[in-house]
Each structure stands twice: as C-alpha cells, then as structure tokens.
Amino acid sequence: MDIRQLKDNIRSFSLEDGDLGSQGYKRVLLQLFGFTGHGKSSFINSCMYVLEEGENFIEYAEARETLEGYTMIRNAYPLTDQITIVDNRGCSKLNDFERAEVYAQLGNCIPIGQKVDWEKNYSAMMEAIENSELEPNFTDFLVPIFVYRATKMINEMEEVKTFMENCVKMTGIVPIIVIAFKTKGDYLEVEKQFRLMGAETVIAIENYTTESKIKTLGRTTDILMVIDSALRNVRFHLEQPRNPRRERIERKKFMYNYIHQIHLHQEREKHEKEKSEREKEKKKQEEERKGICTLL
Numbered sequence: 001m002d003i004r005q006l007k008d009n010i011r012s013f014s015l016e017d018g019d020l021g022s023q024g025y026k027r028v029l030l031q032l033f034g035f036t037g038h039g040k041s042s043f044i045n046s047c048m049y050v051l052e053e054g055e056n057f058i059e060y061a062e063a064r065e066t067l068e069g070y071t072m073i074r075n076a077y078p079l080t081d082q083i084t085i086v087d088n089r090g091c092s093k094l095n096d097f098e099r100a101e102v103y104a105q106l107g108n109c110i111p112i113g114q115k116v117d118w119e120k121n122y123s124a125m126m127e128a129i130e131n132s133e134l135e136p137n138f139t140d141f142l143v144p145i146f147v148y149r150a151t152k153m154i155n156e157m158e159e160v161k162t163f164m165e166n167c168v169k170m171t172g173i174v175p176i177i178v179i180a181f182k183t184k185g186d187y188l189e190v191e192k193q194f195r196l197m198g199a200e201t202v203i204a205i206e207n208y209t210t211e212s213k214i215k216t217l218g219r220t221t222d223i224l225m226v227i228d229s230a231l232r233n234v235r236f237h238l239e240q241p242r243n244p245r246r247e248r249i250e251r252k253k254f255m256y257n258y259i260h261q262i263h264l265h266q267e268r269e270k271h272e273k274e275k276s277e278r279e280k281e282k283k284k285q286e287e288e289r290k291g292i293c294t295l296l
C-alpha cells in the first residue's frame, strides 16, 4: 500500500463502516505502553507528523531521555475525529502494585489528563478503581500498543509475556509491537524475541524527532503501518457482535481480581517472613539457654 492510500485509510476510518455499525463505540483509543525512554512520546509526535503535510515538526508530547521516566500524566492526542492516541506513564522496574497501575491505565480506569501515581497498597489501588466510576467510559475501543527500543535485548521476557497475555484478556487484542530506534540496534533480533512470545504484529520504526525530521518514504510508511494495523484489528473485532458496557465490567472484574491476587501474594510473603524471624529468634534463645547450662 502506498503512503497516499495509507493516509486516506486512516483519515477516513469510521467505526460505523462495518455491517454491524459502531456497536456503541465512539472512538478508537490507541494505548501506548512500554518502559521509560523507549520512545512512546516520540511515537505520538511521529504519528502527528506523518499525518500532517509539510515538514513542520511539532513536539506535541514532550520526549526526553531520563532515568526515572519523563511522562507522568496520561495525556491523549487526537489523530482524527475517531482515533486518539494515549501516552500512558512508562515503567522502569515494576513492583506488584505498579504493574496493576499499568492495567488500570489500559482499562481506562485512570482518567485522561490525570497524573499517574504508582499506588503503594491495596486500599489505595481499590479506591482509584472505584473513583473511575465517577466518569465511566465504555465508548472507547481500546487497542494496546507496546513500544520497545531496538537497542536493548529483552531481559524482562516473563514480564512482557504476561503483559501481552493480560492485554488479550482485557481488550481481546494482542498488543501491536513497535520497535523504536530501528537504525540504532538489531531490530530483527528483538522482533524475533517478540514473535517467539506470541506477538502477531511487529513493526520496527525510526521515530521522527526535533533532531531528525527529514521525511523519508521508509520511515513514514513504517509509522503509518502501525496505525493501519491497529485499525485493521478494530475492523476485525467489529465484525463480531460486541457489548461495550459488558466489556467494561469484565475489565473491572479483571482489575479487582488482579489486585486481590497481589494482596494475597504480599500477605503470604509477609507471613512467611514473620514466621522465619520467629524461628530464628527461638533458635537464638535456645542456643543462649544451652550456653548458660554449660557454664553452670
């Protein structure tokens, strides 16, 4: 498909097009996830740039190289009337509740425009999910996209694989894998790792940035292909009867169950730790008693 055709497909995409109509969805939400600094915000700028004519690059989403992560607020950027892309907070190394927060973003349980705090405990997490009921959103068709940089082999295989599986449980879609920094690393090897983990669509791209913004055919095509793949997924799913309200309830149930499992896991660990400390203390006391006896 050439660039003109890809752009037209994206610009004219409508949820109403299928035989069953929009089934209650009002917009497609492309949900970006990934570790900090892997190119999520830059991917948003790249998408805006390739859909606009001309060479005027605008940094809509601020992109920076930081250790602790730059994007903190879950901002949304409309690409067309019906397609919006969301810059979710990236993670570095995640503890259990931080991981739950990633799913809360995916399930739209954290409002757009809100700062994402990694909640520390069970009750704070449950409260955040309950608060999402203030403005329940069941009209977004969620498409997960995972951004990973080609300069790094995947060390977090188990973590990423579980994330991909949970995306399917929550949205019915295997996340589209975007490998950024295409020219800076062995993207073929990274692609292979993702494919072996069950990825269906893997597209390597080189993001446009303030420093590197000359539009080329290959770079532009790769970026447009990501959006086009997401829309193909949406079309495929809209051919089946769906119920957006029921899907939201199922996502909430997934969240409650997930948080509950984490809570149980942490309680078990705490209990084991206390038990082992008690045993250590008991052993120490016994040894002290024995020492006193030999002295006598």
Ligand SMILES: Nc1nc2c(ncn2[C@@H]2O[C@H](COP(=O)(O)OP(=O)(O)OP(=O)(O)O)[C@@H](O)[C@H]2O)c(=O)[nH]1
Binding pocket: 034, 035, 036, 037, 038, 039, 040, 041, 042, 043, 062, 063, 064, 065, 066, 068, 069, 070, 071, 072, 089, 090, 091, 180, 181, 182, 184, 205, 206, 207, 208, 209
């Ligand atoms: N060369 C090159 N640089 C890139 C690419 N993608 C992003 N960068 C640069 O990498 C740095 C981090 O990119 P961001 O887009 O801010 O990454 P992020 O995933 O949004 O990071 P957080 O907001 O911290 O989670 C920025 O300095 C970008 O200019 C790419 O494909 N190629």
Ligand SMILES: [Mg+2]
Binding pocket: 040, 041, 042, 062, 063, 064, 070, 071, 087
């Ligand atoms: Mg960012």
